[in-house]
Amino acid sequence: MAAAAPLLSETFEFQASQSWCESFKSKHKIRQRHVTKYVSSKEKRTFDELLRIAAEFQHQTSSVISNFDPDFVINTDQTGCEYRISSNRTLSFRGEKVTQVAVGQLNQLTHSYTAQYGLTLSGKLLPMVFICLQEPNSKFGPRVQQEVTQMMDKYKNVYITATKSGKLTKDTYNLFLDKVLKPYVKTEPFLFIIDSWGGQSDVSMYDGKFVDEDGMPTCSLKVIPPKCTPLCQPCDVYFYRQVKNYIRRLQNCPVLITLRREITSRRDAIKIHSLVHNQLRAPAFEKMIRYAWFAAKLSLDREVFNNVNDIVFPDDVHTQKCDCGKSAFARCSWCREYLCFECYYDRYHPDECTEYC
Numbered sequence: 126m127a128a129a130a131p132l133l134s135e136t137f138e139f140q141a142s143q144s145w146c147e148s149f150k151s152k153h154k155i156r157q158r159h160v161t162k163y164v165s166s167k168e169k170r171t172f173d174e175l176l177r178i179a180a181e182f183q184h185q186t187s188s189v190i191s192n193f194d195p196d197f198v199i200n201t202d203q204t205g206c207e208y209r210i211s212s213n214r215t216l217s218f219r220g221e222k223v224t225q226v227a228v229g230q231l232n233q234l235t236h237s238y239t240a241q242y243g244l245t246l247s248g249k250l251l252p253m254v255f256i257c258l259q260e261p262n263s264k265f266g267p268r269v270q271q272e273v274t275q276m277m278d279k280y281k282n283v284y285i286t287a288t289k290s291g292k293l294t295k296d297t298y299n300l301f302l303d304k305v306l307k308p309y310v311k312t313e314p315f316l317f318i319i320d321s322w323g324g325q326s327d328v329s330m331y332d333g334k335f336v337d338e339d340g341m342p343t344c345s346l347k348v349i350p351p352k353c354t355p356l357c358q359p360c361d362v363y364f365y366r367q368v369k370n371y372i373r374r375l376q377n378c379p380v381l382i383t384l385r386r387e388i389t390s391r392r393d394a395i396k397i398h399s400l401v402h403n404q405l406r407a408p409a410f411e412k413m414i415r416y417a418w419f420a421a422k423l424s425l426d427r428e429v430f431n432n433v434n435d436i437v438f439p440d441d442v443h444t445q446k447c448d449c450g451k452s453a454f455a456r457c458s459w460c461r462e463y464l465c466f467e468c469y470y471d472r473y474h475p476d477e478c479t480e481y482c
């Protein structure tokens with residue numbers, strides 16, 4: 126029911142009945158198991174309570190949203206990434222006790238960083254993605270700093286910074302507001318929907334920064350109640366799953382496996398987000414991003430949409446050829462050309478794309 130909750134509407138009802146459950150279990154080979162952990166009955170009640178709080182937030186927010194231009198209703202959130210987004214599943218023989226998987230460099234599995242995208246109700250992305258890498262001294266050494274600066278100049282749609290943990294602090298969040306949000310909203314009034322993370326819920330931070338020509342505050346803040354983000358935050362409900370899938374498709378490209386090559390360095394992490402952000406900004410994805418708002422129950426517009434697999438990695442992609450003669454790997458969301466991995470990723474296709482400028 127929790128998974129179905131965002132989809133329920135007047136035209137789509139769903140009840141998890143006994144017979145539905147039985148057939149779902151048999152279809153997916155789910156069996157009963159011994160209980161290994163007990164939780165109090167309070168936690169069950171808490172879930173109903175959460176649904177109620179979320180519904181209240183959705184109701185209140187939807188009524189305010191109509192007062193704003195859909196380009197200026199914005200949701201943003203941080204997502205934790207690893208240099209290598211791995212699935213921790215693999216195929217093994219029945220009865221095998223320990224399953225080992227060889228990986229390139231172990232620290233790339235645990236080295237993490239944060240990416241922050243912003244979405245508008247109209248289905249657009251903020252013009253830049255903000256990336257916070259993990260650096261032992263909270264800042265880059267001179268050589269890395271030079272490399273990072275070069276990459277920001279080249280890609281233009283990434284802003285890169287670092288903290289000790291790879292997670293955002295209040296200061297780095299402030300940098301996000303200055304470098305990514307402010308250049309977009311300028312002096313326009315906007316509705317800003319964020320979760321209750323401490324680093325960003327200080328209202329005075331916004332009133333000082335976002336003002337119109339007369340010095341009046343332009344930012345209307347809506348804070349999603351704690352624990353309700355899986356139900357009512359567009360980034361969480363749908364968008365970041367698509368970003369992660371995209372990255373996984375790039376990192377697990379069959380060509381890389383054949384060449385025993387990995388794209389898991391710091392440079393790759395930056396390049397991957399630049400490419401993903403470039404591709405997700407194409408008009409072809411506007412309906413998908415609007416769906417994230419619908420799934421979060423902050424918009425009533427339900428449209429048929431295509432996701433990352435439909436648009437960039439369609440089923441017929443392997444039967445197509447890139448202009449260079451190699452087998453295609455992806456389809457550009459802007460020009461709709463089929464491209465091999467080298468032309469898409471290595472040569473950074475947005476530089477050569479005829480539709481994107």
Ligand SMILES: [Zn+2]
Binds near residue numbers: 448465
């Ligand atoms: Zn090619």
Ligand SMILES: [Zn+2]
Binds near residue numbers: 458462480
């Ligand atoms: Zn293109």
